[in-house]
Structure formats: structure tokens, C-alpha cells
Amino acid sequence: MRADGGSVAGVAGVADVLVIGAGVSGLTCASILNRAGVRTVVLEARSRIGGRVRTFRPADGGPSLELGAQVVHGDRNPARALVGTETAPRPAAARVISGRVGRPMGTLARTPCPPWTMEARLNAEGAADGVSVNDWLRDNGGPAPVASEWLRQIWATDPDRLSARGVSAAQRGDTAGHGEFVVPGGFDLLPRRLARGLQVHVGRPVEVLGWSPGRVSARTATGTVRAGRVVVTVPPAVVACGTLTIEDLPADKIEAARELTPGDGCCVVVTLSAPAPETASVFDADGVSGFVSCREGRPEVLIVARDAAAACVRAATGPDLAAMLTVALPWSAGTRVLDTEIADWGTDPWSRGAFTAPRLGAELAPGRWAEPVEDTLFFAGEATVSGTRPPWVQGAIVSGTNAAERLLKAMSR
Template identity: 55%
Template sequence: MSEVVVVGAGVAGLACAVRLAEAGVDAQVLEARSRTGGRVRSFRPADGGPALELGAQIVHGDRNPAHTVLGPLPALPRPTAAYVVSGRTARPMALLARGGCPPWLAEARLAAYREGSVSVGSWLTTLGAAPAEVAVAREWFRQTWAADPGRIDAAAAGLAMRQDPGGRGEFTAPGGLDVLTARLAERVRVRTGVPVRRIAVEPDGSGVRLATEDGETTASQVVVTVPPAVVDRGLLTIDGLDEDRRAAARTLAPGDAYCAVVTLSGPAPQDISVFDADGAGGFLSCRRGRPEVTLVAKDTAAACVRAAAGSAGQLAALLAVALPWTAALDIVAVETADWSAEPFSGGGFCAPGPDSTAAAERWARPLGGRLFFAGEAAVTGRALPWLQGAYADGRRAAEEVLKARKQGQ
């Protein structure tokens, strides 16, 4: 019998287990996938080129825990060229700055928003920007939050941005973000390829029983860090969940997310970043001298890229609009990460909708001193649902476990 079992070896689960290990608690992590990392997934070209990200993309903030785990990380390099696709034509990104409300300025203004119950979509129309600028900003927020701006609560999003623990700046992990999760996993016991199918507190309250595909195991406490969507879809059954928490799991549905690395027959002429404001491609990027193009698409753009990835012709056409230099090249290979189709993710991450902040609070609440819950969904509306938010929430759940164990002594 383990003292504590943590279900899920994503950032939250690993951070939780590491904190428990630091306190001298025997914690074991069970992961359904054959790898650790959760929605962190790095792609390494066969020729040894720089790692590219198919999940979480960058390290947000100079106070991000990634700096503590991996050491000081370099700032994210700025591309030598940046473009926006509008009307299926790629134009210099600098053109957006000539208007009254470029999307990054709207994002900064949202961080200060505190009043009322209004969606980001409605809030954007109050900024006095031209309709074309509002349309671009809507797509920008759609790609940032993986949700239709009409479903994002402006006050909750602003609060999450203000309270985020990551700090300022954007950084990169040169060896791949999965080096972070691998480093965390080295410090705890992790078993991969072990899906947990059922969790039940013993009738006498003495512990928790977990049914896995390998059999049964027991623990004094269990921390569930898988996305609520995994529970809502019935891939993990937790006995004793009340209707409030089941409703919370339904509310905390992650947005659609799809990433791809397309390898071409020739190299990029320069470092380029492209934002597809038309909603067909999300964010695209390439590096000078490298043959890969990375696409990161969410919400409706995820559906567009998913459909294009199934046809070499459609994918080539999509790339040619955003990155004209690709038109003369052939597609050699495509590596994809369909997070919505991935059963143990169910999507990208949760945006703060009208009811999601309260749902996140209900989901995060411990159950009877034996079951605890953590993850990016549990910080919805309180912090940004990215690496730093997941990490901090894993540590929070660990502290709740330690408090419960102390009270039980």
C-alpha cells in the first residue's frame, strides 16, 4: 500500500508528487500514457535539429517554476519577420500596430478589466476599435484561450492574468519542454502505461482503492490530476462524486487544440512567425535553415488544420498562404498532436467561461480527506491555465494532503 497515489504524470501530478517526496511522504504516480508530461510533448527532428513543441509551447514568466527546475532559461528569440494573414493574404504584422487596438494591446487592457459580467467578445466592441481590428482581436483571443471570445468571461480572464504566478517575459527550453517533466519525474516513482479506471474510498474510510488494468492497488490518499474531461467521458470512474462535482467536470471542458510539425523538402529562409487572423491556421512558425513548420491551432482553427493535415494538397495550400516560401517545396512528413482526440486529455485547456470559476473551485475541493484534485482546470478563472498554473496547483494539492495527514495522526 502506497501512502499517496497521484493519478496523472503531467506537470500538476509530477509537481504534487515531488512536493510530497520533499516532505518525506511515499508517493507513487500512475500514468495512463506510455510517457510522462501530459500535454507537454516535444518533437525532435531525426537529424538532431532543435526540439519543437507539439503541446505546451513556451515558458511564461521570469518566475516560472521551470527556471527553478532547469536553471535560468533563455528568452524566447524574436522572429526576424512577423506576418498576419487577413483576407488570405500575408501582410507584415507591424501593420496591426497602426490601428487603435492591435490585439496585444487589447490583451494588456483586458488584464486590467475588473467590472461586470460580460464576455471578451462583447468587451472588445467597447474599445472603440474599427470592426476589422475587433475581428483580428477576436481571433487572437480565440487562439490564446482556445475558446470563442463570446464564451470567455472578461473579468475572470483579467483576474487570471493579474494573479498569474509566472511573472514577466517569455522563455524557451532549448532541449524541449519535456526535459522539464522528465527532470521532475526523476525525483519520484512513476509507472507509465497504467490507466486508472476506478477510484473508491474504502467503506470504512480507512483508505482508497484504485482499479487499474494491472489489477488493484490501495493508498492512504489519492490525488487526481487528470483533466475533468477524463472523468466526464467515463474513462475514469470516481465513486461518491456528488452531482455538483459531476456538473463541474462537464463545465470544465477543454477547448479544441491541434498541433503539427510539417517537415518540408527545403529550409526556411529566415525565422518567421505568422498569426492567421482568418481563423484557418492559428499560429505558424519556422526557423532559418530548418525544414520544419510548426502549427499551433485552437478552437475553429484547430478543426481547419486537422482537416488540412489529412490531405497533402490542402495542407500545402494552407502553408502557402501563410508562408509563401513553402509553395515551391514538397511535404516530406507530418507529425501531429490532436489533443481533443487524445483520450487522456480531451482537448487543450480550460478557458474561464461564465460558470467555470465556480466549477473549478468545486472540482478542486478535497473529498473526505482521502481524495484530492489538482490540475490546470482547477485554476480556471484564478490563474492562467498553462504550465505555471498547473505546477502551482499540484503543489497546492500536495499541501492539502500533508495537512490532512497531519490532522489524521
């Protein structure tokens, strides 16, 4: 793997396939092509590989924390064959915030609509076309604000715009199995394993992608890379906003890119002046801070916030951030914030959000975006499987695999 940001001029004219984006989908696709003997070059805009996988490691060597993909979902998740995993530990204390008051999570089990029960019912029963998640909740137990916020945080989308049928279909289409697992040493081990043996150039954003059947040219600040075919793995929103321009892109592709808007997400590691006295996980049902967690004996607190909560966390600095933590973790009162590490996926120009959930009115967009153009432009990324698979790491792997298989079939014709 080349990850030194070296000039791309030296690779011009030697690639059969260019892959744009070194996230999990792009690296999965490139690794399959590479094993098939296809000369493949990967260009990555960021100074690192991994896309929306980002691991934080404390300076003192303490346990790593995830600022992007959090866990490996499922005991049959293909990621487990690439990296060693351990069962995700359960926190000693689990709480929910409602009305800005913290309560044991177990109190939700005694309510008419526990969020995990409603989520399981939706996944199992499905829903009709045109029904939002909030509509489904109202029709299956009455108003359920806690369950609504729970699903908002899981899917990073306003439940009034989230397709109930798409959520259910994605979960039922998932073949990853059950359980949640962590990667010892950090989730970023996964992209590093995928990138082995590949020619990857980081810090090389593609500005303009030109193409004609059987020929592509990717213009960067340091030169142009030419290849016979290309796999675009950046989120569609990056294309829709013009950060990556694809010349002569068909109208249905442009429309699909505009429809596939990823949900907002912001993750923060806050280092406090005192260690946590407990291992705890807190769900903020008021929609302010998403999920907040800490580990006994460690000064780091992890905030994972999506949709409206992401905007709250993004805006919270200084006293506001300390007050937010005090509600979620009362023990933090009186501590000082020593440092913060932020992964603001909503404002990141190369992600434009957390991931792409199935939205009402955009049910056909993932398939339209995934469809190749003239056996020359191919597309991957979790957005291409939205509504048929969960848009998490296993979805990214499936999408990269699908694109590689389509491309190899086109090359064999």
C-alpha cells in the same frame, strides 16, 4: 523514476498516496509529497510522462519543437528554477494573415485595435460579471475581429464564451512575472526533472477509482493499486466522459467536471522538402491555421492551432495542408510535405483538449473541482486554478503545490 510500464501489482498496499497522472501538476504534487516522506505512487495512462508537454526532436539532431506547452511564461515562473531557460528568440519576420493575404505584423499597430493592446487593456482594467471577451471588445473600441481571433488563440476558447473577467483575473493573479523563455533541449526536460526519485508507472491508465474515507483503490488492466488517499490530476473532462470512472463522486463534482470543458487544440510539425529561407512567425487572423512558424535553414514548420482553427488543421491533409502552408509561408509553394507529427489534444482521450480557460457560467466550477472530498479524494491540474491563474505550466505547478499542501495538512490531523 520507474518509466518502463512495469506491472503495478507490486505496488499494491504500499502507497500512502496515489497520484493519477504524470503531467506537470501530478509530478509537482508527487515530488512535494515524496520530499515530505510520504510513500507516493504515480500512475500515468500514456506511455510517457509530461501530459500536455510534448517535445518533437528532428531525426538529424536539429532544434527541438514543442507540440504542447510552447514557452515558459514569466521571469519568476517556478519552472525556471527546475530547468535552464533562455529568452525566447524573436522571429526576423512576423506577419498576420487577414482575408487570406499576408501582411507585416507591424500593420496591426496602425489599426484602431491592435490585438496586444486590447489584451493588455483587458488584463489591466478587468470586466464585469457575465461579460464575454467579444462583448468587452465591442464595448471598448468597436468590432475587433483580429483582436478576437488573437484572444481565441491565446485562450483556446470561443471569445463569445470566454469570460472577460476570468481572463483578466487570471492574468492579474499570475505571479510568474514578465517575458517568455524557452527550455534549451526541449520543454520535456521539466517533467523529467520533476520525476526524479519518484515511482512512476507509465502505460497504466486507471479505469475505475473506488474509495471510502481513508482508503482508495485504483483498478487498472494489470491490477489494483491501493492507498490511503489519491490526487486526481487528469482533466475534469476525462472524468466527465467516463474514461476515468470515480465511484460515488459527489454531484457537485460531477457538475463541475461537465462545466470544465477544455478548449480544442491541435499542433503539427510539418517537414517539407526544402528548408525555410527565413525565421518567421505568422498569426492567421482568419481563424484557419492559428500560429505558424519556421526557422531559417530548417525544413520543419510548426502549426499551433486552437478552437475553430484546430478543427481546420485537423481536417487538412495532403493538398489542403500544403495550400494552408502556402498562404502562411509563400516560400513553401512548390515544396512537398515529407512527414507530419501531430499532437491532437482535442481527440486525445487523456486530455480532451488543450487547457481549461475561464468560461462564462462556469466561474465557480474550478473551486468546486479543487475541493477535497472526505480528506481522501484530492484534485489538481490547471483546471483547478482557471480564472485565478493562467492555465499554463505555472498554473499546473501551482495546482500541484496546492493539492500537496492540502493533503499534507489532512495527514497531520
